[in-house]
Amino acid sequence: MIKNNNVCFFSDLDHTLIYSHRIQISQPKRVVEFLDGKEQSYMTHKTFTWLQKQKSFQLIPVTTRSQEQYNRIFIFQHEIPCTYSLVCNGGELLVHGIRDKMWHDETISLIQNSYDDLNKMKNVIKKIPGVKIHFVENLFFYFLLENPLKWASYLIKMVPSQKVLVLTGGGKKIYCLPRLLNKGVAIERFKRRFFLKKMFAAGDSDFDITMLNSADIAFVQPQLANKINNMNKIIISNKIFSDGICDYLSK
Secondary structure (H helix, E strand, O other): OOOHHHEEEEEOOEOOOEEEOOOOOOOOEEEEEEEOOEEEEEEEHHHHHHHHHOOOOEEEEEOOOOHHHHHOEHHHOOOOOOOEEEEHHHOEEEEOOEEOHHHHHHHHHHHHHHHHHHHHHHHHHHOOOOOOEEEEOOOEEEEEOOOHHHHHHHHHHHOOOOOEEEEEOOOOEEEEEEOOOOHHHHHHHHHHHHOOOEEEEEOOOHHHHHHHHHOOEEEEOHHHHHHOOOOOEEEOOOOOHHHHHHHHHOO
């Protein structure tokens, strides 16, 4: 059940609410993820405290991470508990940490006509020496190469497709995803299922564009603003994106 007058805040995680240990921020922060016993990600103390105290909306994390990767972010289980989470770029809905079968089945129905093109892309990638393909819950896959923009363009040229998106992520990652497996479709599905009245959204990358365009109010960083068609976009220019969002919502 969705509370808080059916208002939800759908937020990307990496570089939106949480930050890699590689990013240097001088202000107080809180570790939110460990990997192999080492600090992996953190949230600023300001954002952490504000999210704990706010009562205006229900936070719904929306991430391209797999369920396993998402579960490493332990604060959403206890300290800032999230009843619902959308992982695998919106392909899976977690309810109290458990995968929702109905949502999964609907996702498979949405994306099944993209499988042929995904397989064609996979076969092209397999011919590149030394490349390992990483599958995410059998919904999409990614691989790593130097010069990711160059290889993404090559893949699009080799397998032109209206059903599959090729996107570059952080660093060397190149993602191949069904076009309908996107965050915008996911939050619209969520809205219909839970009869939401209002949707806020925040994100920092091309993976978030559809979600930001679907929301009633979208929080964006300046470098992404020109790609967002939402008339109700709020450009957050603060050095720390998450803190800027909290400042705005505190008004």
